[in-house]
Amino acid sequence: MACLFLCGPAILFGALKAGIAVPVELTAEPAKYLIGGVSQSAILPNLNIDGFANKKLQAAIEDSVGNYVPSKANALLTNAALQRAIITFSDLPQSFRCYPTYFDSSVIYDPTCNALAQKPLQDTKEVQNGIREFAVGFADLVQKFPDRKFVIIVADISNTSLSNPALCLSDDTYTTVMLNAMLKKVCAGFENVSVIDCSYDNPRDYYQYFYRTDHHWNGWGALDAYERSIDSLESNYAERLRGALNDTVSLKGLEWLSEHGYSCRDGLMLINEPVNEPEFSLSEITLEEGSPPLMLLDDGVARMKEAGPIASYDFYQTWYGQWQDTVAVNDGAALPGSSALVVCDSFGTAFKWIASTGFGRVETLYDLHGNRTEATPLAETLLGSDCEIVFLVACAADYQKVLDRFPGYLD
Amino acid sequence: MVFSSTIFLFAFLPLFLAVYFALPWRAVKNVVLLAFSLAFYAWGEPVYVWLMIGSICANWVFALLIDRSGRDISRKLFLVLALAANLAVLGFYKYQGFLAYNVNRALGEEFLADLQLALPIGISFFTLQAITYVVDVYRRQVQVQRNPLYLGMYIAMFPQLVAGPIVRYSDIEHEIDNRRVTLEGFAQGLRLFCVGLGKKVLLANTAGTLADSLLPREAAEIGFVGCFSGVAAYTFQIYFDFSGYSDMAIGLGKMMGFDYPRNFNYPYTSRSATEFWRRWHMSLGGFFRDYVYIPLGGNRVSTPRFVLNTMVVWGLTGIWHGAAWNFVLWGLYWGILILLEKFFVTRVLDRLPRFVGHIWCAVLFFFGWLLFAVTGLENVGEWVAAMFGAYGFTGTSTLWELQSWSYISLVPVMIAGSLPWAPWLRKKLEAWAEGDGHRKVTAAPEKGNSAVPPCQAVLRAPAASVARARIVMVANVFVDVALLVVLVLSSMSVVSSSYNPFIYFQF
Numbered sequence: 037m038a039c040l041f042l043c044g045p046a047i048l049f050g051a052l053k054a055g056i057a058v059p060v061e062l063t064a065e066p067a068k069y070l071i072g073g074v075s076q077s078a079i080l081p082n083l084n085i086d087g088f089a090n091k092k093l094q095a096a097i098e099d100s101v102g103n104y105v106p107s108k109a110n111a112l113l114t115n116a117a118l119q120r121a122i123i124t125f126s127d128l129p130q131s132f133r134c135y136p137t138y139f140d141s142s143v144i145y146d147p148t149c150n151a152l153a154q155k156p157l158q159d160t161k162e163v164q165n166g167i168r169e170f171a172v173g174f175a176d177l178v179q180k181f182p183d184r185k186f187v188i189i190v191a192d193i194s195n196t197s198l199s200n201p202a203l204c205l206s207d208d209t210y211t212t213v214m215l216n217a218m219l220k221k222v223c224a225g226f227e228n229v230s231v232i233d234c235s236y237d238n239p240r241d242y243y244q245y246f247y248r249t250d251h252h253w254n255g256w257g258a259l260d261a262y263e264r265s266i267d268s269l270e271s272n273y274a275e276r277l278r279g280a281l282n283d284t285v286s287l288k289g290l291e292w293l294s295e296h297g298y299s300c301r302d303g304l305m306l307i308n309e310p311v312n313e314p315e316f317s318l319s320e321i322t323l324e325e326g327s328p329p330l331m332l333l334d335d336g337v338a339r340m341k342e343a344g345p346i347a348s349y350d351f352y353q354t355w356y357g358q359w360q361d362t363v364a365v366n367d368g369a370a371l372p373g374s375s376a377l378v379v380c381d382s383f384g385t386a387f388k389w390i391a392s393t394g395f396g397r398v399e400t401l402y403d404l405h406g407n408r409t410e411a412t413p414l415a416e417t418l419l420g421s422d423c424e425i426v427f428l429v430a431c432a433a434d435y436q437k438v439l440d441r442f443p444g445y446l447d
Numbered sequence: 448m449v450f451s452s453t454i455f456l457f458a459f460l461p462l463f464l465a466v467y468f469a470l471p472w473r474a475v476k477n478v479v480l481l482a483f484s485l486a487f488y489a490w491g492e493p494v495y496v497w498l499m500i501g502s503i504c505a506n507w508v509f510a511l512l513i514d515r516s517g518r519d520i521s522r523k524l525f526l527v528l529a530l531a532a533n534l535a536v537l538g539f540y541k542y543q544g545f546l547a548y549n550v551n552r553a554l555g556e557e558f559l560a561d562l563q564l565a566l567p568i569g570i571s572f573f574t575l576q577a578i579t580y581v582v583d584v585y586r587r588q589v590q591v592q593r594n595p596l597y598l599g600m601y602i603a604m605f606p607q608l609v610a611g612p613i614v615r616y617s618d619i620e621h622e623i624d625n626r627r628v629t630l631e632g633f634a635q636g637l638r639l640f641c642v643g644l645g646k647k648v649l650l651a652n653t654a655g656t657l658a659d660s661l662l663p664r665e666a667a668e669i670g671f672v673g674c675f676s677g678v679a680a681y682t683f684q685i686y687f688d689f690s691g692y693s694d695m696a697i698g699l700g701k702m703m704g705f706d707y708p709r710n711f712n713y714p715y716t717s718r719s720a721t722e723f724w725r726r727w728h729m730s731l732g733g734f735f736r737d738y739v740y741i742p743l744g745g746n747r748v749s750t751p752r753f754v755l756n757t758m759v760v761w762g763l764t765g766i767w768h769g770a771a772w773n774f775v776l777w778g779l780y781w782g783i784l785i786l787l788e789k790f791f792v793t794r795v796l797d798r799l800p801r802f803v804g805h806i807w808c809a810v811l812f813f814f815g816w817l818l819f820a821v822t823g824l825e826n827v828g829e830w831v832a833a834m835f836g837a838y839g840f841t842g843t844s845t846l847w848e849l850q851s852w853s854y855i856s857l858v859p860v861m862i863a864g865s866l867p868w869a870p871w872l873r874k875k876l877e878a879w880a881e882g883d884g885h886r887k888v889t890a891a892p893e894k895g896n897s898a899v900p901p902c903q904a905v906l907r908a909p910a911a912s913v914a915r916a917r918i919v920m921v922a923n924v925f926v927d928v929a930l931l932v933v934l935v936l937s938s939m940s941v942v943s944s945s946y947n948p949f950i951y952f953q954f
Contacts, residue, residue: 038637038930039464041934042456042457043929044457045458046457047463056544067450087490088493089494090493092495094454100873101454101457103940111943112865112939112942112943115939116943118936122853122854122856123853126852126854126855127852129855130852132852136850136853139656139854140660202847205847205848206847206848207845207848222790304943361559388605426890
């Protein structure tokens, strides 16, 4: 029996290669939705002496064997569940409000809210220096462009949010509120800058605007940030943008879909979260490049159904679009000639569609995203752009790290 | 490649067993075992595999020369050359950086270049095995092996290649040509492999996540709780990691028909440092006893010489574990303790209740692992201070942040895993089934007991009744089911875990 068990991947490999119909639950296919579940394996390109000497061939073969482990997703989830059971049992004497989803996991589970969050960000010197450098660089930049309006939004991601249940259990943490306070202090006196405070200090408010199973805000969170941005602008400007927005918001029936979200994939703990997203009537919107996200399509809901499990595991990106594209959005219904620039990380993915209700053209740059490998200095971009408003939208960690990745970005 | 990896469990092992058992001839089986062993080593060390092949060839030639030399002086000369060659290779790859660092530091200039050599995996083990072979040929305790492929099979044999046990040539000399593979032996080996895999993956890796998160930190940051739980986690990690790997190695050997020596015998149940080292890494202790301590004169010398011999052996034991002062200090720590016990402590302990001895030994190995695990000698003092409350209960962290609390429910499991309740139960069951329920059984005798006990009850006398025989059978089936569950859980963990450290790679 044990020998047969050890031959499982070989049997599965043989069955799949022989064309035998194996139920998908018995394959490693569902594991590709979990972080680390399925790896890209490149055996053939490394099938040579060099590949063997530098161990790339070995790594590729190991990945390949891992990709044929039967019922791999169940193995991953069950193993994490067993570890969670041990942690829960260990927690009985203390009854902490939250605990890791498995040993050494960066994701924590809050049973009272049935939500997943990231561990709080530590207030280290590295974080402080990164944030300070960004804030000072930003203050220098806005002075060079007195005719442009800058709106900076710190997305209240769970690891810096006051609503994080682990915050009160940890020392020396860095919060969204601290970053907002620093930005306000550094930018005090500059009339062309608005620092938007959209942080939430309790889970009840927080989970109206943020997913329980993903680190992003939902459409309502992006909308809330945008509305607060509007409120910070001069009255005539704000009136125009609010007027454009009011006509458009309604609810769409995506209730059939339950989301698992990135935190579930990363924390190996599946929680069903009913989708609750606003709908924006954005029929006039066109993209200058790239393909439109599902939320813009008339048959978007139907296509979500067709997208299969990924629609559930990665709802935010499937619905609002990929962050990788630098897109320019044109809204024929909005004021012609007006334009905005959104400089952001993945939080801008939902935000840009809402911002596009008020502008003829919205250009989006994902320079603040941690995976971005190159970026043009922002001042250079602004010199070549006729935008009236620049929205900066990102979480604290991405503001902190942007000058590490692109040292001259704010010069 | 390590045993607790998907590539070994789901590809290498099934393929090896299929090929090995498909071929009926023992000579071919030996060559297959050599080929797979070299492939196993080359998988992780594609370049250094040539070093191992070189070591095999050199030791084969030296042993032949020793064997063919009629004169004692030439035999001794070839032995010295063989030892020098083996130790030079080990010293060069393992201690060059350490030597360069310390010489340069002492002289205040760069006198020796640090070549930044990567340590070939398992070099400390296969070098000692090769030494046992040539020394035993010199002592005429074993026959010289004329077939280089067979000698290669012995030195490179993959089950004990990277982490022991240190198998002497004399242990398997007879089995190279005469081993018998039986279904029962194969099943016993597989059971032992499951036990070892469970220890390594389910217990050692789990304890390792806590140890690795705490040990690199400053004592002031984590306070009493962090330091104490960090060392406690390491104490369990190193035992389950190493003994688990040894169990897997011995199990694999049994599956092929080899009987490797036992390497661990419940060391955490010891009542003294001396007893601890009779139970911990027994094959290493045996090597230093027979190939260093006794040739130095052992204990049949004057007291000062005895003290010197003991400290030399323990200094070598320490430095064998790693090229750092921590390890030297750790070895000398045990040497001093063993001398103290020899001259004073044992006499006191013998008059006290048994539990005092257990506490004494637990404190010794706990602080021993502290020396072993904490990076940098300068940090050791800080950690000891933290354990006496110098930095408060949790240092500058909170209890939640340290995460030690989340492992609390595993502590009874870890303790149970370190105690010999399973062999005790098995022996009791055997005695009861044989109609001798009052027979006194010793779960893990301090001396002897070189063979690894089977995982199942085996009756050596007729059962007292059919019912009792059936109960033994049911118990054995229950054990097999439990071990299958352990295998499944371990495999799930291996599949899940990118965290799969192996402490003894550094040795």
